[in-house]
Amino acid sequence: GQQVMQIPQYQHVQEGEDFTTYCNSSTTLSNIQWYKQRPGGHPVFLIQLVKSGEVKKQKRLTFQFGEAKKNSSLHITATQTTDVGTYFCAGRRISGTYKYIFGTGTRLKVLA
Amino acid sequence: NAGVTQTPKFRVLKTGQSMTLLCAQDMNHEYMYWYRQDPGMGLRLIHYSVGEGTTAKGEVPDGYNVSRLKKQNFLLGLESAAPSQTSVYFCASLPHTSSYNEQFFGPGTRLTVL
Numbered sequence: 001g002q003q004v005m006q007i008p009q010y011q012h013v014q015e016g017e018d019f020t021t022y023c024n025s026s027t028t029l030s031n032i033q034w035y036k037q038r039p040g041g042h043p044v045f046l047i048q049l050v051k052s053g054e055v056k057k058q059k060r061l062t063f064q065f066g067e068a069k070k071n072s073s074l075h076i077t078a079t080q081t082t083d084v085g086t087y088f089c090a091g092r093r094i095s096g097t098y099k100y101i102f103g104t105g106t107r108l109k110v111l112a
Numbered sequence: 113n114a115g116v117t118q119t120p121k122f123r124v125l126k127t128g129q130s131m132t133l134l135c136a137q138d139m140n141h142e143y144m145y146w147y148r149q150d151p152g153m154g155l156r157l158i159h160y161s162v163g164e165g166t167t168a169k170g171e172v173p174d175g176y177n178v179s180r181l182k183k184q185n186f187l188l189g190l191e192s193a194a195p196s197q198t199s200v201y202f203c204a205s206l207p208h209t210s211s212y213n214e215q216f217f218g219p220g221t222r223l224t225v226l
Contacts, residue, residue, distance in 0.1 A: 006154075033213070043215075043217050044217070045214040045215060048213060088155065090215075092213075098206060100145075100157070101157070102154045102156070103154055
């Protein structure tokens with residue numbers, strides 16, 4: 001079945017350092033979404049990428065969708081303590097069903 | 113708008129007991145999902161529904177049943193709970209649009225099966 005892997009599983013950074021998480025799918029995706037989950041909370045939608053090679057920015061966050069639509073990345077510039085949480089990607093296959101497969105997540109800790 | 117709500121927030125069951133988790137959304141969304149979240153495994157899709165009266169299996173459907181009798185409600189049932197079903201359960205809903213597909217998540221139900 002379709003698998004979506006994320007690396008790294010954990011990342012500890014000093015405040016002000018950059019952070020990147022990578023998402024890789026075994027199959028071509030229709031689109032990919034990114035979510036953030038704060039400790040003890042629920043996933044909250046960040047962004048959706050649809051086009052091959054698409055790049056979107058949200059303040060210090062940069063999201064990329066690979067040319068083959070099988071991989072994606074989230075890069076945070078100059079991390080802050082408010083960035084703490086687990087970041088998940090979620091991919092939808094091209095088949096047309098509104099079924100998303102979530103990556104395993106990357107837990108980010110920011111040390112002040 | 114309350115968004116997506118889940119009932120109960122916490123529950124402890126004994127092996128073999130049954131229970132139903134309720135998810136309700138007031139956004140008139142067509143699609144609804146049940147996920148379970150276990151440490152190191154992300155969110156795994158249990159069952160989902162693309163509309164009132166319809167349900168479909170996700171990645172890990174065994175041991176669970178669902179029903180979508182009303183558009184706003186999606187119920188997840190455990191007929192005979194097992195310790196392996198100890199998890200945090202999240203419900204999510206999605207509007208029926210062709211472009212923007214933000215999933216809205218409920219606050220979660222923490223279930224422990226002893």
